[in-house]
Amino acid sequence: MPRTQWQCPSCAGLQCRFLSRDAAHPKCIRDKGCCHAMSGDSDCTRTSPSAGSPSDPEALPDRPQYVCSLSADLVTKAREELQEKPEWRLRDVQALRDMVCKDYPSLGTCLDDAFLLRFLRARKFDYDRALQLLVNYHSCRRSWPEVFNNLKPSAIKPVLESGFVTVLPRLDPEGRHVVCIRPDRWTPSHYPITENIRAIYLTLEKLIQSEETQVNGIVILADYKGVSLSKASHFGPFVAKKVIGILQDGFPIRIKAVNIINEPRIFKGIFAIIKPFLKEKIANRFFLHGSDLNSLHQNIPPVILPEEYGGTAGKLDISAWNELLLASEEDFLHDFSQLVLPCDSSPHDMPVSGDADEKQCDDSLRGMKPQLYYCY
Numbered sequence: 001m002p003r004t005q006w007q008c009p010s011c012a013g014l015q016c017r018f019l020s021r022d023a024a025h026p027k028c029i030r031d032k033g034c035c036h037a038m039s040g041d042s043d044c045t046r047t048s049p050s051a052g053s054p055s056d057p058e059a060l061p062d063r064p065q066y067v068c069s070l071s072a073d074l075v076t077k078a079r080e081e082l083q084e085k086p087e088w089r090l091r092d093v094q095a096l097r098d099m100v101c102k103d104y105p106s107l108g109t110c111l112d113d114a115f116l117l118r119f120l121r122a123r124k125f126d127y128d129r130a131l132q133l134l135v136n137y138h139s140c141r142r143s144w145p146e147v148f149n150n151l152k153p154s155a156i157k158p159v160l161e162s163g164f165v166t167v168l169p170r171l172d173p174e175g176r177h178v179v180c181i182r183p184d185r186w187t188p189s190h191y192p193i194t195e196n197i198r199a200i201y202l203t204l205e206k207l208i209q210s211e212e213t214q215v216n217g218i219v220i221l222a223d224y225k226g227v228s229l230s231k232a233s234h235f236g237p238f239v240a241k242k243v244i245g246i247l248q249d250g251f252p253i254r255i256k257a258v259n260i261i262n263e264p265r266i267f268k269g270i271f272a273i274i275k276p277f278l279k280e281k282i283a284n285r286f287f288l289h290g291s292d293l294n295s296l297h298q299n300i301p302p303v304i305l306p307e308e309y310g311g312t313a314g315k316l317d318i319s320a321w322n323e324l325l326l327a328s329e330e331d332f333l334h335d336f337s338q339l340v341l342p343c344d345s346s347p348h349d350m351p352v353s354g355d356a357d358e359k360q361c362d363d364s365l366r367g368m369k370p371q372l373y374y375c376y
Helices: 044-049 072-082 086-103 113-122 129-145 153-162 194-210 211-216 237-249 265-278 293-299 317-328 328-335 354-365 368-375
Strands: 004-005 014-018 163-166 179-180 218-223 253-263 288-292
Touching: 072 211, 086 113, 086 129, 086 293, 113 129, 113 211, 129 237, 153 163, 153 194, 153 328, 163 194, 163 317, 179 194, 179 288, 194 211, 194 237, 194 317, 237 265, 253 293, 265 288, 288 293
Parallel strands: 179 218, 218 253, 253 288
Antiparallel strands: 004 014, 163 179
């Protein structure tokens, strides 16, 4: 990227930095790296409360001071893979904060450094894409009340106890957590499929609190053993579109691989329908192993896998992750309390990336059920 000299209109501070947006739009870098912005005295900082609510900002406490917890190796990795430069990190956060305050003053989002960093890292410090991801994050939450109302660990305790979703205790060689999903543990007569989605979402929210996860990403291991046609039919067009939208464009996490094992023939039908609506990068990260554990072990080493999947890490234990998630109840209540919908706005006020493809997605997914019967 080209370097450019620019001058802050407020304090005349001169800095040299990379442009992440078109140089023809100086507003994109205003107050980006000068002493004025770094002092916390920019227009946005003076007028916008940290919780994003239409309250008197002077009545709110100062935002928490960000302290980087990344190791030296991860700082280097973030620099190389995510374009994150420690010397510009807080200036990048301030730039995104200014954009939120200017373009979406009623978004109702948290504006803390650590929170905004999640979105910058997920989009490799591209301001526009990070902003769109943040907007999508809120739009997804507000447009699906069945999933996001009363979202807290205690509310999904039955799902956790069933073992539908858990996180393996050991990281893979790349430092990534492995999220294990087992649909056969779900009994549809006990609770709707949205409860499973709530449990997965809270699991991701917990994982993304870690800066290591923000940099390294996660791996998903989904075991479809025993999934019948009747159970698969609950994953209909509406649910499919919503879940795809969240994972691709509405949540600040890097999904590095999705390993599917023990998938029945019916799954191939589902995947064939969904695949056209997956971004190419995500679609290429799906690996269908069938019952071949040796194939799975090429992606996830046996040393971190439980015995159920040919590993040497002992029996799969869901209790440790369940206890950790349930113990985080107060943290979630505090964090989610900052994500509010102001009374003068609605989800429809915020454009969601990918809206142009929704009609096509709807039309194509309508034929899912007949094709599932054919594949089954």
